[in-house]
Each structure stands twice: as structure tokens, then as C-alpha cells.
Amino acid sequence: MIRQxxxxxxxxxxxxxxxxxILKAGRLFSDSSVGPQLATNVGAVEIKARRRERPVPCPPGGFVADYVPFYFAPRSPMMYRIACDHRDGKPGCYLGGDDPLxxxxxxxxxxxxxxxxxVASDGNCAVGLTTFSIEFDELATLVDWPLLQAxxxxxxxxxMDRMRRRAAEFLxxxxxPLDLLAGYAVRTAERQEQVRQVFxxxxxxxxxxxxxxxxYYGYMRREVRR
Known part of the structure; x- marks a missing residue:
């Protein structure tokens, strides 16, 4: 039995x-207040729009976009979409893949x-079925920990609800504030050196x-054969 x-x-x-x-600001900002801080935005426009309209039903309230989002596990469904968009060359979206993340x-x-x-959620916050909690002791049962480890x-x-639950969030x-970070993670040694150079x-x-x-998924761009 996999527990929290x-x-x-x-x-x-x-x-x-x-x-x-981000380092200059000393903090991460919510999507609703990040302003010009993002030089490169990897989020999907339609998902961000839904998050701006999705209310958080427990204190401190507001909307999902008023929170800084964290996942409980790597290789999230969002990162999978980013990797697949890069692999497939999907038009109209961020195409840089997950390697620079x-x-x-x-x-x-x-x-x-x-x-x-x-506020914690039991799944993707943009989906109406998702529930929320502010109780620390409820995390053990709110989140599907075995699925997050899968x-x-x-x-x-x-x-048919696995993908939604796999996207559980901590908002x-x-x-x-960045002083609450334990560290950073990247895909390659080259990216590791890049992050250190930024500092x-x-x-x-x-x-x-x-x-x-x-x-990471690390998918490569597919060749287009004509």
C-alpha cells in the first residue's frame, strides 16, 4: 500500500x-498576478482561461488562477501535453518541449x-468534478498516492478518471517565496549548468x-515525411 x-x-x-x-522577484506569483514576469509561457491558453473562471470553494477563496500551482509528482499530464506538442509540432502552442523546463x-x-x-485538490483544478481541502490531515486520503507513484x-x-486524479495540485x-524551496531539478547536466549560471x-x-x-518525457521532434 503506497501512502502519502x-x-x-x-x-x-x-x-x-x-x-x-523569478530570482529578481524572490518569489513565484499566481497566474492572475504574474504579469510580464514570464518570458516564455508554456501553459495552454484554453486551460488558463478555465482556471481563471474556476472558483475555489474553501478559504481563502477566489479562483484557481489566484494561486501558485504545484504538483505532488513529476511527469504530470501537463508536462506530457507539452512534450507531445513538441514531438508532434502542434501549431498554435508552445513547442519547445519539456527539456528547457x-x-x-x-x-x-x-x-x-x-x-x-x-488549498489542495484531488485532481485537475480546471475540471468541475475536482474537490478541494485546506485540512493538512486530509491529504492522506484526498490524493490518490498510488496513482501519483505509477x-x-x-x-x-x-x-476513466485516472488522468484527472494524476493532476492533483497543491495551490x-x-x-x-523562494526561500521555502529545497532545490531545483532539471533534465540534463547541461541544463544544470545553465541554472547555476543564472544564479x-x-x-x-x-x-x-x-x-x-x-x-521528464524528453520526446524528440518527429520528422515530417512527405
């Missing part, structure tokens, strides 16, 4: 192009101890940056 891990890691990912501005890693325990306002999480005939209201350019101490290729 201790500590319970949470991870937010962003394009490496955004890291310099950097994970910013913290834990539920750190956020809770810091007294920040947060390598394959696609919907199957006997369970931090308005802002997330050096900002005059900051180099952080812990782990190379975690298993946290």
Missing part, C-alpha cells in the same frame, strides 16, 4: 527563460509550517540543482 510520502514534495515547473525574473521543489510541510494559505496513469475502461495563495549572473549563491531525467 514524508516529507510530501511539491513541484512547480517553469521555462528556464523565466528563472532570472526547470522544477522548483518544496514540500507541503515547509509551506504549512510557514503559515502560508494553501509510471502509467492513462485512463482505462474500468477507471499556494497569491505568492510563494551566478544574479550574484546569488548557487542552489542545489539535481539532474532528474526520469522526471
Amino acid at each position: 510520502p514524508q516529507p510530501t514534495l511539491i513541484m512547480h515547473f517553469t521555462h528556464i527563460d523565466n528563472l532570472s525574473a 526547470v522544477y522548483l521543489v518544496s514540500s507541503v510541510e515547509q509551506v504549512h509550517a510557514a503559515g502560508l494559505s494553501w 509510471e502509467v496513469w492513462k485512463n482505462i475502461p474500468e477507471d 499556494v495563495h497569491r505568492e510563494f 551566478r549572473d544574479a550574484g546569488m549563491i548557487e542552489p542545489y540543482v539535481a539532474v532528474r531525467p526520469d522526471w
Whole structure:
């Protein structure tokens, strides 16, 4: 039986192009207040629109877009979409793939101890079926921990809700200070050096940056044959 891990890691990912501005601000901002901070936006326009209209039914309320989103596990459905869009050359969306994405890693325990306002979900926050909770002790049963640990999480005939549950989120209201991060993760050693250089350019101490290729899909662009 797979239970809630201790500590319970949470991870937010962003394009490496955004890291310099994030370091300058010293925090992550919610989608509704991020403004020009994002040099490269990897989010899907239609999903972001739904999140701006999806109310959070428990305190501190507001809408999903008013929170900084974190996942409880790597290789999320969102990252899968990004990797597939790159592989397939899908028009009208971000096509850079998941290789340039950097994970910013913290834990539920750190956020809770810091007294920040947060809300957890049992699945994709853009879906009406998803439920929310602000109770720390409810996380053990709210989130489908075995599914989050599974390598394959696609919907199957006997369970057509797996993809939604695999996208369970931990939402931090308005802002997330970077001093609550445990470290960063990237796909390759080359990206690791890039992240360290961003910190050096900002005059900051180099952080812990782990190379975690298993946290990525890494699909290559398909050749177009005519």
C-alpha cells in the first residue's frame, strides 16, 4: 500500500527563460498576478482561461488562477501535453518541449509550517468534478498516492478518471517565496549548468540543482515525411 510520502514534495515547473525574473522577484506569483514576469509561457491558453473562471470553494477563496500551482509528482499530464506538442509540432502552442523546463521543489510541510494559505485538490483544478481541502490531515486520503507513484496513469475502461486524479495540485495563495524551496531539478547536466549560471549572473549563491531525467518525457521532434 503506497501512502502519502514524508516529507510530501511539491513541484512547480517553469521555462528556464523565466528563472532570472523569478530570482529578481524572490518569489513565484499566481497566474492572475504574474504579469510580464514570464518570458516564455508554456501553459495552454484554453486551460488558463478555465482556471481563471474556476472558483475555489474553501478559504481563502477566489479562483484557481489566484494561486501558485504545484504538483505532488513529476511527469504530470501537463508536462506530457507539452512534450507531445513538441514531438508532434502542434501549431498554435508552445513547442519547445519539456527539456528547457526547470522544477522548483518544496514540500507541503515547509509551506504549512510557514503559515502560508494553501488549498489542495484531488485532481485537475480546471475540471468541475475536482474537490478541494485546506485540512493538512486530509491529504492522506484526498490524493490518490498510488496513482501519483505509477509510471502509467492513462485512463482505462474500468477507471476513466485516472488522468484527472494524476493532476492533483497543491495551490499556494497569491505568492510563494523562494526561500521555502529545497532545490531545483532539471533534465540534463547541461541544463544544470545553465541554472547555476543564472544564479551566478544574479550574484546569488548557487542552489542545489539535481539532474532528474526520469522526471521528464524528453520526446524528440518527429520528422515530417512527405
